[in-house]
Amino acid sequence: xxxxxxxxxxxxxxxxxxxxxxxxxxxxxxxxxxxxxxxxxxxxxxxxxxxxxxxxxxxxxxxxxxxxxxxxxxxxxxxxxxxxxxxxxxxxxxxxxxxxxxxxxxxxxxxxxxxxxxxxxxxxxxxxxxxxxxxxxxxxxxxxxxxxxxxxxxxxxxxxxxxxxxxxxxxxxxxxxx
Numbered sequence: 001x002x003x004x005x006x007x008x009x010x011x012x013x014x015x016x017x018x019x020x021x022x023x024x025x026x027x028x029x030x031x032x033x034x035x036x037x038x039x040x041x042x043x044x045x046x047x048x049x050x051x052x053x054x055x056x057x058x059x060x061x062x063x064x065x066x067x068x069x070x071x072x073x074x075x076x077x078x079x080x081x082x083x084x085x086x087x088x089x090x091x092x093x094x095x096x097x098x099x100x101x102x103x104x105x106x107x108x109x110x111x112x113x114x115x116x117x118x119x120x121x122x123x124x125x126x127x128x129x130x131x132x133x134x135x136x137x138x139x140x141x142x143x144x145x146x147x148x149x150x151x152x153x154x155x156x157x158x159x160x161x162x163x164x165x166x167x168x169x170x171x172x173x174x175x176x177x178x
Contacts, residue, residue, distance in 0.1 A: 006070045013061045021061075024070065025054055031141060032078050038136060039082045049085060053078040069147065075137070076151045126173030131166030138163050 012020035032053055037046035056077050060067075067073055124132050133152065137143045138159075145163065149156040 006067075010061055010067055010070065013058070014064060016062075021058055024057075028071070028074055029054070032074060035075060035136070035141060036078055036082060040085060045085065049078065049081045052081055056081075069150065072143075072147045072150045075141070075143070079133075079151060123170060123173055126176075127166050127169040131162050131169060134159055134162040135166035135170065139167075 009020045009023055013024075029050060033046055033050050036049045036053075037043065040046050040049065053074065057070075057074055060073075060077075124135065127135065134148055137148045137151065138145065143151070145156050145159045148154075148163075149159045152159070154162075
């Protein structure tokens with residue numbers, strides 16, 4: 001999304017325009033879901049964390065805070081929620097009595113997305129944890145190194161090194177699988 005358009009939408013959200021927030025939500029929900037699911041591997045928990053991410057950013061905007069890079073802030077919030085999830089690791093009881101309401105098209109799309117994510121995770125699982133996140137953000141989510149540095153609170157140089165080392169390990173893992 002263009003920076004100017006983001007600024008306009010943020011201004012509209014600050015003034016109570018929920019439709020403007022819907023535009024942000026629809027633009028980023030799938031990307032954030034992929035990012036979160038890749039880390040938690042539980043579809044329901046990933047959906048919960050995505051919802052929490054958007055609630056937090058909505059509240060943040062409505063409180064009048066200035067945002068320079070909406071996308072970077074969104075990923076930073078999602079990342080922090082994943083960290084909190086693992087820190088607290090609450091066990092939840094599933095609602096077994098609730099009927100599953102999903103169409104066959106939605107189910108097919110969800111299965112295809114899970115298969116692709118699982119394939120990528122298989123190869124990336126061979127890479128050190130500290131490199132996985134940077135590789136995913138840069139090569140799969142198309143973040144610049146400076147944006148990643150902002151998200152994970154590291155220097156841009158550190159992010160570049162992690163990306164290089166992660167790709168080197170990923171190439172090694174791929175060669176071993178051949």
